[in-house]
Every structure is written in C-alpha cells, then in structure tokens.
Amino acid sequence: MTEFGAPSVLVAGEAPDPQPGKGQVVVDVEAVNVVFVETQIRAGRAPLPLPLPTPPYIPGSGVGGVIGAVGPDTDPGLLGRRVIAQSSGSGGYAEKALVAADAVIPIPEALSTADAVALLTDGATAMALFRLAAPKPEEWVLVEAAAGGLGGLLVQLAVNAGAKVIGTVGSDAKLSAVRDAGAQAVNYAQPDWTERVRTLTGGATVDVVFDGVGGDIGTAATSLVEAGGRFLLTGAASGGYTDPAALAERGVTVLGLQQVREMGLNLQELGADALEQAAAGRLRPVIGQTFPLEHAADAHAAMEARTTIGKTLLLV
Structure with missing residues (x-):
C-alpha cells in the first residue's frame, strides 16, 4: 500500500x-x-x-x-x-x-x-467479551453482525451457555447462517428491526447486547436493554462506536476491551483456549x-x- x-x-x-x-x-x-x-x-x-x-x-x-x-x-x-x-x-x-x-x-x-x-483475532476477543458479559442460562442475548467472524463466535458461545440468542445481520442472505448456529435471526436493515426483536422476546428487553456495528444500529440497540443489563462495545463496523453515556445514566453496565485489560485477561491464553475448544468440536x-x-x-x-x-x- x-x-x-x-x-x-x-x-x-x-x-x-x-x-x-x-x-x-x-x-x-x-x-x-x-x-x-x-x-x-x-x-x-x-x-x-x-x-x-x-x-x-x-x-x-x-x-x-x-x-x-x-x-x-x-x-x-x-x-x-x-x-x-x-x-x-x-x-x-x-x-x-x-x-x-x-x-x-x-x-x-x-x-x-x-x-x-x-x-486468531476473533477467537480470543470472543472468549474475553463472553467472560465479561457472563450471560446466564435463559437470559436474552442480542448479537449484532452475527454472521461475521466475531459475531458468529459470540452466538455460539451464548447458545452453548444456554442463553436465548437473537443474532442481527445486514441482509436476508445472512439470516440462515445465524439460525444454523442455533439462534433466532433479524435483519437490521429493516426499519422496524428493534420491534422484531421485541416480538421474539415476547416484549421483554434483552439482558446482554454485543454491539459490533455502532452508529445508528448501535444507538437503536440501546433501546432494547434496561437497567441491570450489559452492553458490550465490540466493534464499529459503521465507522463510529455507540455513545455509552446515556446507557450508563440508565443503569446499564457498559463494557469493552478496556475492561478486558483491567481484568488482566491474557488474550494469547484466550486464543489458545479458543483453538482447543475448536479442536474439541465445541467452537466452529x-x-x-x-x-x-x-x-x-x-x-x-x-x-x-x-x-x-x-x-x-x-x-x-
């Protein structure tokens, strides 16, 4: 270049x-x-x-x-x-x-x-972010960009943990990839996508959001989580990160890679763990x-x- x-x-x-x-x-x-x-x-x-x-x-x-x-x-x-x-x-x-x-x-x-x-990158990052969010069985988890490298792994980890997972993607062509991983899927290119998420949850808010898109999509996703929930800033595919200020004011815990560093998690060890899980067939x-x-x-x-x-x- x-x-x-x-x-x-x-x-x-x-x-x-x-x-x-x-x-x-x-x-x-x-x-x-x-x-x-x-x-x-x-x-x-x-x-x-x-x-x-x-x-x-x-x-x-x-x-x-x-x-x-x-x-x-x-x-x-x-x-x-x-x-x-x-x-x-x-x-x-x-x-x-x-x-x-x-x-x-x-x-x-x-x-x-x-x-x-x-x-290599997404495995360690997914393991770290998943540990930060710590979704429990039966909790609702929303994963943006769920057909991507990082998003796809987060979907698998959340499904394996027994959470109820909704993956959002940018086109109908990607919906099947999310469903194949055991999650429900919504196209966030549709203007009413947040309402579709609420329909799937039966009107409930979600407990965890993995925000890999940011921008307008990330901002819209903030309406789906309430006090006591966890909102993880995992990426900015739109070009800008979601502003965490309003979330924090509402009692939502905002987390990101800075917290990974503060927890002292070793990304190299997490990467090796991801490889071992894949070799054992638990992560694909x-x-x-x-x-x-x-x-x-x-x-x-x-x-x-x-x-x-x-x-x-x-x-x-």
Whole structure:
C-alpha cells in the first residue's frame, strides 16, 4: 500500500524477506486473517482511537503457517512448528511474516491452519467479551453482525451457555447462517428491526447486547436493554462506536476491551483456549470466503460490500 484509498490501492509486489532479530521468528505464511477494521484503515478512516499507519506499508497482522526461521537467542525448537500469531500491526499480507517468538500460539493437530487463523483475532476477543458479559442460562442475548467472524463466535458461545440468542445481520442472505448456529435471526436493515426483536422476546428487553456495528444500529440497540443489563462495545463496523453515556445514566453496565485489560485477561491464553475448544468440536469457525494473497483487493471489496459471511482469509 503506497496510499490510502479504494481496495485497488492494495497491489501485489516484491519485498525483501524479513530477517528475524533477537526474540523473533519468521512464519512461512499459509493463511492470513482479514478483519473489517483493515478495510477502514486502508480507506484512511480508521475508527478512533486507532491510529493510521504511514504508507508505504504491508497491511495485515494475523497469520498462520510454519516457522521457517528464528532469530538469535531464540528457541531453535520452534523451527517447523505450525502456529498462528499476530505481528506488530503490519506485514501480514505476505508470504513471510515477522512476529515475536512469544506471540506464537501452537495449532492443535486436529485443527487446520485455515481454521486456526479464522480464530486468531476473533477467537480470543470472543472468549474475553463472553467472560465479561457472563450471560446466564435463559437470559436474552442480542448479537449484532452475527454472521461475521466475531459475531458468529459470540452466538455460539451464548447458545452453548444456554442463553436465548437473537443474532442481527445486514441482509436476508445472512439470516440462515445465524439460525444454523442455533439462534433466532433479524435483519437490521429493516426499519422496524428493534420491534422484531421485541416480538421474539415476547416484549421483554434483552439482558446482554454485543454491539459490533455502532452508529445508528448501535444507538437503536440501546433501546432494547434496561437497567441491570450489559452492553458490550465490540466493534464499529459503521465507522463510529455507540455513545455509552446515556446507557450508563440508565443503569446499564457498559463494557469493552478496556475492561478486558483491567481484568488482566491474557488474550494469547484466550486464543489458545479458543483453538482447543475448536479442536474439541465445541467452537466452529465459519470461513465464508477465501482469496489468493494477490487478490487482497477483492477481499476488501467484498467485505466493504457487506456480502461476506463469517471469516475472510487470504491463502498463500
């Protein structure tokens, strides 16, 4: 990427092989995690407080593959290990990625590299947010963007916990993905979507909202939760986060990743837990579409068009 702009600014090219320093490894990449915020950064409008990088740069941070090189004073036993890892925030859309040795998470033998990468960011985040919300059996849980990577995992975790789950999506084409996960589904592109939610709950408010959209959708969702409920700010796919002030004034507990850090939860440990749950069949990543690495622009275009379901990966 040499400039911000449309997906077409993502152009395949040659770059020097990364050289690992002390405490670093190079991953021979097999699959790359693509997240929606990367499309916002590419366009030059990352939601605050995320800073914009300075072009030129290689985007992407989540990769999976085999460790092909280790740096000085780094455990040589890591060579050949199949792992997932987050880089420092860039360099992921590549055949070789440089990551910290202590950031790698081994992939269980029963799990494919692609499935593991699909859980890299969203798996740890879903586990952390779910622990924060702690939905109880029979509580009503609303998950926005429920056919996406993070939303789909939150739906599964809530269903597994015995909660009554409603997943909202942006098109009728995505309703079946939510229902397949065991939840009821509502299209929030319909102007009366909040009334449809109330119909499903029998007029009751919901106990937990996972707000991954923000903007007008997030604001509308605030009407569905009352004092004693939990409202989790999980994303801003609309471009802006939901204002928590009015919720807090009404006695609703507002939570987000800041509380994850305050609780001292280790995202790497949570990510490993997500992989183990997937390997045991208790959590199922949904990979809706894959693209060759050199077609990263097409992946971004599809995500911006809101036609994607589940996770989007680049394959090397």
